[in-house]
Amino acid sequence: MEILRSLQERCDPRWAALLVVDVQNDFVSPQGSAAKRNEDVSAAVAVVPRLIHLIDEARRVGLTIVYIKTTHSEWTDTPSWVYRSSQKGGLSTCREGTWGAEFYEGISPLPNERVVVKHRYSAFINTDLNTVLKAKAIESVLVTGVATNVCVETTARDAYMYDYYITMIEDCSAAYDGKLHENTLENMRRHFGLVASSREIIENWQALRQKKAAGV
Numbered sequence: 001m002e003i004l005r006s007l008q009e010r011c012d013p014r015w016a017a018l019l020v021v022d023v024q025n026d027f028v029s030p031q032g033s034a035a036k037r038n039e040d041v042s043a044a045v046a047v048v049p050r051l052i053h054l055i056d057e058a059r060r061v062g063l064t065i066v067y068i069k070t071t072h073s074e075w076t077d078t079p080s081w082v083y084r085s086s087q088k089g090g091l092s093t094c095r096e097g098t099w100g101a102e103f104y105e106g107i108s109p110l111p112n113e114r115v116v117v118k119h120r121y122s123a124f125i126n127t128d129l130n131t132v133l134k135a136k137a138i139e140s141v142l143v144t145g146v147a148t149n150v151c152v153e154t155t156a157r158d159a160y161m162y163d164y165y166i167t168m169i170e171d172c173s174a175a176y177d178g179k180l181h182e183n184t185l186e187n188m189r190r191h192f193g194l195v196a197s198s199r200e201i202i203e204n205w206q207a208l209r210q211k212k213a214a215g216v
Contacts, residue, residue, distance in 0.1 A: 004165045007196055008204045010140040011167065017064040017138045019159075021123060021145025021152045023051065023107045024069065026093045026100035028146055033092045033100055034176065043174040043181070044146045051144055051172040052106045054198045059110070061205045064136050066114045068123040068145065068155065070094045071101050076119040121154040130162055140165035142201065144172040149180040156192060166193030169201060 004010045026032040028044040035041045058065055072081075073096040094101040109115050116129045123129050133141070141164045143156045152173050160166050168188045175181035185195050 004140055007167065007194055007200060008207065010165050010194065011063075011142060011196075011201050011204050012140075012208060013061045013063045013205075015137060015139040016142060017066055017133060017136065017140070018055070018058045018142045019066050019068060019123065019144065019155065020051065020055070020107065021068040021143065021155055022070050022147075023048065023067075023104050023145055024094060024100065025102055025104055026098075027070075028104040033094075036092070039176040041176065043176070043178065047144075047146075047172050047174045048104060048106055050198050054144070054169065054172055054201065055107075057202045057205055061209060063205075064114075064133075064138060065109070066116055066129065066132060067103070067107070067109045068129075068151075069101070069103065069115055069117050070119070070151070071096045071117055072119060081120070121151045122158045123151070123155040124158040124162065133164070138164070140167065142167045142169055144169045146174050147180075148173040148175040149177075149184045150175075153184045153188075156188065160192045167201075168193065168195045169198055170195050171197050171199075 010016060027034050028041055028048065029035065030041060030045070032041070055065060072094050114132055116123055116127050116132065118125065118127050141159050143152055143166065145152045156166050156168060166188065168185060170185055189195050
């Protein structure tokens with residue numbers, strides 16, 4: 001196993017993967033369930049163009065990309081899950097087979113990109129995500145998506161517990177409250193890994209391409 005100290009090492013396509021967490025209509029769209037329960041989705045909408053650009057650049061360097069998709073149904077609803085505070089108004093978020101559970105406009109996995117379906121905040125709980133990453137020899141994950149302080153953070157924490165290197169992409173993640181977004185980023189810096197901008201990641205990919213082209 002490599003020791004990946006620098007940001008450039010941690011975003012190297014040889015052992016890094018991009019995780020796109022829950023960029024779905026119910027979490028992002030002004031017509032989705034989060035907005036309907038009066039969450040401010042403006043930050044989530046704003047990150048999508050940057051995230052799409054990051055995905056395009058990731059494809060250009062051959063990075064492994066895994067999309068995380070939440071679905072809920074009577075088959076996965078437990079009492080503790082049903083009665084969490086965000087669902088007090090009724091079970092309306094990412095119901096299986098609904099428009100709300102579909103990826104938000106512009107987030108379109110290619111046939112060779114993996115979609116992992118989850119039913120809880122963490123993308124590692126009762127899914128094949130860890131198996132998928134291990135099969136691709138992934139050691140480092142670049143984490144993006146919605147909401148920073150809930151599913152994105154929980155997924156990043158669990159990834160760290162599975163011994164992956166963690167990098168949160170600060171401008172390709174969003175929360176419904178800016179303070180909660182910043183609090184998560186600070187917690188990640190202190191305890192779990194690196195925090196970087198999409199520009200920094202893309203610049204590192206460009207540098208790696210230049211080295212490869214030069215035969216370095």
